[in-house]
Amino acid sequence: MSITQSKPPVKLTVGAQYITFNVMEGEEWTQNFEDDVTKCPTVVNVEAADNNDSYEDYASGGIYDADTKTQYTDLTVEQIAVDPKIAAKMKGNNTDGGAYLGGGNRVRPYFAYGIPVIKKDGTRDMRWYPKCKLVDNTDRTGTSESSHKTQTDTYTFRAYPFNEAHDIVAGVDTSDSTYAGITEEAFFAAPVMTLAGIKALIPSNTNP
Numbered sequence: 254m255s256i257t258q259s260k261p262p263v264k265l266t267v268g269a270q271y272i273t274f275n276v277m278e279g280e281e282w283t284q285n286f287e288d289d290v291t292k293c294p295t296v297v298n299v300e301a302a303d304n305n306d307s308y309e310d311y312a313s314g315g316i317y318d319a320d321t322k323t324q325y326t327d328l329t330v331e332q333i334a335v336d337p338k339i340a341a342k343m344k345g346n347n348t349d350g351g352a353y354l355g356g357g358n359r360v361r362p363y364f365a366y367g368i369p370v371i372k373k374d375g376t377r378d379m380r381w382y383p384k385c386k387l388v389d390n391t392d393r394t395g396t397s398e399s400s401h402k403t404q405t406d407t408y409t410f411r412a413y414p415f416n417e418a419h420d421i422v423a424g425v426d427t428s429d430s431t432y433a434g435i436t437e438e439a440f441f442a443a444p445v446m447t448l449a450g451i452k453a454l455i456p457s458n459t460n461p
Contacts, residue, residue: 282363
């Protein structure tokens, strides 16, 4: 047995976030999305936390079977600014231009959320979470001071399983030579939900 040394690239920064809303049927999520994807270079940091259901079956004095299944993933996003139209739509507000009514008994829409993690060597780990809802947000504003103080808002998006296999995220790591040619612009042009869909983004002049 041989030993291979691995030195993966470290994370450098989080990139811009990408958002597009689902074309729902009533209150139900579909695999169709609006044509426009909004890019917002406003992310300070993002944390993904899986909510797992683990179990162990005991028999004959020992563990007979064990497994862990991810129920959903919470994405906590700290932002330096929030697009007011997108925020209002996520909250399910009743809007008329810049006027809105919020906090009522309305269904919040599903949306796809994309985020790239940029590494020190320039490669990217790009992720689409195709089935998200806004579940929590903080809106805090402080008094201006003589020296600059950055004011941020925090939004929590819950990403749910989007297919029969209960997958929650579809992503690609461009440090893999097969997918090195996929650009951020190509990957986030529209949500992808299959490995075949990701592979189709490889430029035709690259040999996978």
